Amino acid sequence: MSKESIAILGGTGDLGTGLAIRWAKAGYPIIIGSRTLEKAEKAVADLKALSPQTQATPMGNADAAAAGAIVVLTVPAEHQLSTLAGVKAQLTGKILIDVTVPLVPPKVGTVQLPPEGSAGKRAQDLLGADVSVVTAFQNIAAHLLQHDVRIECDVLVCGNRKAARQRVIDLAADAGMRGFHAGPIENSAAAEALTSVLIQINRQGEIAHAGIRIVGQSEH
Amino acid sequence: MSKESIAILGGTGDLGTGLAIRWAKAGYPIIIGSRTLEKAEKAVADLKALSPQTQATPMGNADAAAAGAIVVLTVPAEHQLSTLAGVKAQLTGKILIDVTVPLVPPKVGTVQLPPEGSAGKRAQDLLGADVSVVTAFQNIAAHLLQHDVRIECDVLVCGNRKAARQRVIDLAADAGMRGFHAGPIENSAAAEALTSVLIQINRQGEIAHAGIRIVGQSEH
Numbered sequence: 193m194s195k196e197s198i199a200i201l202g203g204t205g206d207l208g209t210g211l212a213i214r215w216a217k218a219g220y221p222i223i224i225g226s227r228t229l230e231k232a233e234k235a236v237a238d239l240k241a242l243s244p245q246t247q248a249t250p251m252g253n254a255d256a257a258a259a260g261a262i263v264v265l266t267v268p269a270e271h272q273l274s275t276l277a278g279v280k281a282q283l284t285g286k287i288l289i290d291v292t293v294p295l296v297p298p299k300v301g302t303v304q305l306p307p308e309g310s311a312g313k314r315a316q317d318l319l320g321a322d323v324s325v326v327t328a329f330q331n332i333a334a335h336l337l338q339h340d341v342r343i344e345c346d347v348l349v350c351g352n353r354k355a356a357r358q359r360v361i362d363l364a365a366d367a368g369m370r371g372f373h374a375g376p377i378e379n380s381a382a383a384e385a386l387t388s389v390l391i392q393i394n395r396q397g398e399i400a401h402a403g404i405r406i407v408g409q410s411e412h
Numbered sequence: 413m414s415k416e417s418i419a420i421l422g423g424t425g426d427l428g429t430g431l432a433i434r435w436a437k438a439g440y441p442i443i444i445g446s447r448t449l450e451k452a453e454k455a456v457a458d459l460k461a462l463s464p465q466t467q468a469t470p471m472g473n474a475d476a477a478a479a480g481a482i483v484v485l486t487v488p489a490e491h492q493l494s495t496l497a498g499v500k501a502q503l504t505g506k507i508l509i510d511v512t513v514p515l516v517p518p519k520v521g522t523v524q525l526p527p528e529g530s531a532g533k534r535a536q537d538l539l540g541a542d543v544s545v546v547t548a549f550q551n552i553a554a555h556l557l558q559h560d561v562r563i564e565c566d567v568l569v570c571g572n573r574k575a576a577r578q579r580v581i582d583l584a585a586d587a588g589m590r591g592f593h594a595g596p597i598e599n600s601a602a603a604e605a606l607t608s609v610l611i612q613i614n615r616q617g618e619i620a621h622a623g624i625r626i627v628g629q630s631e632h
Binding site for chain 2: 406
């Protein structure tokens with residue numbers, strides 16, 4: 193059975209590139225979307241320079257969103273809502289994996305969540321109930337995704353539908369990461385806010401590529 | 413050199429009790445504060461039933477806040493601001509360790525941060541710059557604190573003054589936990605929101621007493 197295609201909108205950034213490399217290696221057909229076909233073609237060329245064996249099809253964002261069975265958003269926070277507004281019709285009935293972290297430069301080490309509570313919540317509000325927004329991967333160091341290393345950081349997977357979260361947890365596993373059901377879309381606030389905390393910890397210099405791992409423990 | 417005294421306001425709860433047991437064991441004089449002296453006396457009696465060797469002095473909240481070199485707040489979220497308003501004068505020049513998690517029943521597994529962004533931020537706003545609010549311990553399972561077990565979950569320590577955060581990191585170490593500088597008080601949102609995520613993970617039943625651990629990794 194052939195795998196479902198994954199369209200990555202904003203596949204020009206480090207995180208989009210890293211996810212593309214890992215999912216392509218796992219056998220998923222990859223589409224790279226960008227604001228124009230030319231930018232997407234450039235992104236695919238950059239991707240091949242980084243990872244020559246990775247196959248990806250360039251498209252404009254609307255075509256990419258229409259073609260992908262699953263759509264992933266990895267654009268800078270300030271372009272999140274405008275990008276989604278432009279592809280809303282193409283997302284109907286699909287899962288949107290939103291990786292947006294609402295950092296506000298220059299103080300990217302200070303949590304500054306949007307008035308809606310989180311970037312994930314405002315995406316779900318914009319897209320409505322016909323799209324299953326699932327947030328994930330906000331805490332993963334993009335640089336690590338691009339290389340063949342084991343990723344220690346876990347993925348908090350938030351969204352209002354359990355089946356959609358489970359598909360994203362499975363996709364995380366195919367990309368070499370351990371995902372957890374982290375609750376409804378409101379809970380994306382935790383993962384988004386954690387990114388600023390991890391930036392603070394990285395700045396202290398004792399830990400490289402800080403991440404979080406879910407741990408449990410018995411009482412004895 | 414004798415250790416500084418620690419006043420725990422709301423020392424009647426599981427978390428306050430657990431911290432009291434661990435800090436008393438590490439040699440800190442402990443004061444248990446409650447709304448009335450009678451309630452505080454009852455809390456100390458309960459504490460001794462749980463941990464006979466633990467010494468603690470009961471006081472009303474205002475007396476406790478005045479007597480403690482460091483003050484810790486472990487009351488339910490709905491009593492956070494009223495309790496702090498009643499002891500504001502006694503906190504001047506001190507560190508307040510605020511453990512408040514703004515859960516909103518019945519949906520405690522859904523992140524519902526307050527309009528100020530976090531419980532930590534609203535405490536700092538209320539108390540003003542003469543009090544160093546530091547938030548910590550929101551993700552620790554209270555039950556584990558009460559027992560002599562190694563705690564795997566790390567402590568995210570937020571506050572606007574580095575020296576104050578460092579003192580709380582040292583106190584966390586004395587209680588058997590690893591603390592991290594997690595940034596300014598705004599970043600308390602991350603730790604507070606994480607508690608709902610951990611509740612979700614606990615509900616799934618595969619992990620007991622879920623917590624988070626900071627991990628780093630090299631690129632190779």
